[in-house]
Amino acid sequence: MSAVPQERRVVTAIPGPKSIELQARRTAVVAGGVGSVLPVFTARAGGGIIEDVDGNRLIDFGSGIAVTSVGASAEAVVRRASAQLADFTHTCFMVTPYEGYVEVAEALAELTPGDHAKKSALFNSGAEAVENAVKIARSYTKRQAVVVFDHGYHGRTNLTMALTAKNMPYKQGFGPFAPEVYRVPVAYGYRWPTGAENAGAEASAMAIDQISKQIGAENVAAIIIEPVLGEGGFIEPAKGFLPAIAQFAKENGIVFVADEIQSGFCRTGQWFACEDEGIVPDLITTAKGIAGGLPLAAVTGRAEIMDAAHAGGLGGTYGGNPVACAGALGAIETMKELDLNGRARRIEEVMKARLAAMQEKFPVIGEVRGRGAMIAIELVQDRATKAPDAASAAALAKFCHAAGLLVLTCGTYGNVLRFLPPLVIGEDLLNEGLDIIERAFAAL
Known part of the structure; x- marks a missing residue:
């Protein structure tokens, strides 16, 4: 304790x-x-x-x-991170790699939804993870458009500000923003005009209609959504909404990205919130709860999608820092044990x-x-x-x-x-x- x-x-x-x-x-x-x-x-x-x-x-x-x-x-986080701190603080995984990064990727492959072959890339923050998910999806699909949702929040970098719905305090005065980002309705049950019971079916139909008519499904690289919208007000999309959007993505070769940065790692009573309606995302972004307070983030997904980017196309000096990786292994140990x-x-x-x-x-x-x-x-x-x-x-x-x-x-x-x-x-x-x-x- x-x-x-x-x-x-x-x-x-x-x-x-x-x-x-x-x-x-x-x-x-x-x-x-x-x-x-x-x-x-x-x-x-x-x-x-x-x-x-x-x-x-x-x-x-x-x-x-x-x-x-x-x-x-947390004891396990402190113990593992302290031991790593004494061994070495950094070599840069892109220069000389180390086991901790591989262990975290193995844990993510085990814990994230779906039994397909999975790979991960590690970064420093949630915004970085989302931005890299977009890079990977674009590389894989050879398409450019990215679809996000009303009330969504995805970060504070230039691209993730464009993905984020709320202007103040996140976007005001910081433009111009990245292009080829499109926003569609989400099933906000409490505020849905015809009532929460209709929100899932109606909002998904509206969103799909807008994507099809205004963007063209064949131009969309990725659809990105928080399974529980965090900054937007802890909105749980009405039942049926997420499965309909995920199915539409699947039918049209669009990479479906679950942004689990705030909702992941036991926060909602499941390892990941998308499990609630049996959603298996193509890519999942994680950060926040992953490492007990140390800066770490990840993109995990289908091996063939994750491998789409050319060698050297993904990375970052601090991505998957060894001390943060040790912290993540301690956090996951704690989550399982308790x-x-x-x-x-x-x-x-x-x-x-x-x-x-x-x-x-x-x-x-x-x-x-x-x-x-x-x-x-x-x-x-x-x-x-x-x-x-x-x-x-x-x-x-x-x-x-x-x-x-x-x-x-x-x-x-x-x-x-x-x-x-x-x-x-x-x-x-x-x-x-x-x-x-x-x-x-x-x-x-």
């Missing part, structure tokens, strides 16, 4: 004096474009707790945006029951949704009109932060509270965090 005591403790205002002092230093030297949800400076973290420099201990419902699923100082898929499903059980009870009491809660430990509540000014309530989301987050609970907001309309607790969080802390959320709603 974590060396950090697993109990919430608020001993100063949040942020406290030391954090405020550090924030002043930060403002002087760190670019203003780099934001922070909560300017408390971390001293140590583990389990379900973040301890700041002032000695406050916050319950962590963010996991560094779905990264520290195994905790922020059955973190089972833990994620238990977190869903606890959270959904408590949040559903709150929904009955507080009309501001329009919908409770999500899977596993990827749960969200969408806030509305009025349940009939479903007008988004971003102000309440901000106020609730502020209340929680002051009480020692770290929560994050998201959503195209900024009106979604998202909960991403570490999968190793204790149930007492989970319930205490939910108590604070309930108090926050009462105070609203």
Whole structure:
């Protein structure tokens, strides 16, 4: 278990004096474009707790945006990464390779959906993985167009900004963007005009119609979708939508890419969220939860597609860094050993029951949704009109932060509270965090 005591403790205002002092230093030297949800400076973290420099201990419902699923100082991650650190920090896999990279690729071949022959390429970040998935798909299909979806988020590089739906804060003022990117509707059940029960069939028909008429299926290299749309508001596409899109891709020689950067590695109670409807993607992109907090990302997919790029066409100086690979092997060991898929499903059980009870009491809660430990509540000014309530989301987050609970907001309309607790969080802390959320709603 974590060396950090697993109990919430608020001993100063949040942020406290030391954090405020550090924030002043930060403002002087760190670019203003780099934001922070909560300017408390971390001293140590583990389990379900973040301890700041002032000695406050916050319950962590963010996991560094779905990264520290195994905790922020998991024993196996620390042990394996420390051993690797002592042996060597870097040789560049493209210069002289090492076993850790191969082991991670073997693990990915075993864990990702489908029993076809698979290969992987490792990178540093989710955006890099998505960008390389596009390179590989274009190389394989000899086509150029890429199809993405409303409310999708795929990264902050030039190409992945083009793939991302939301303008502020991701795209504003940063154009021009990469060409040959096309956006189509997604089955956002809660906001679908004819009701959630029709969203899967209607949205997939609309998307397929638009692709066929506006782009031409024969020009599409890849269709990229998050099986649970993260930044867009933890939107689970209505049932039937993903299978229909995957089938359309298959029939038209289009590479179907599941972006599992936020939803992968036990987060939704399965190794990968696309497994829920039996989707077997051609390529799958992973990052975030893969390495217990060390920077690592991957593209894994059908061997013949992965091999389409010419030798030397894929890579990067730090891609598959040996210390990060060791961390990934430690994270995967932890996930298997502690059955973190089972833990994620238990977190869903606890959270959904408590949040559903709150929904009955507080009309501001329009919908409770999500899977596993990827749960969200969408806030509305009025349940009939479903007008988004971003102000309440901000106020609730502020209340929680002051009480020692770290929560994050998201959503195209900024009106979604998202909960991403570490999968190793204790149930007492989970319930205490939910108590604070309930108090926050009462105070609203």
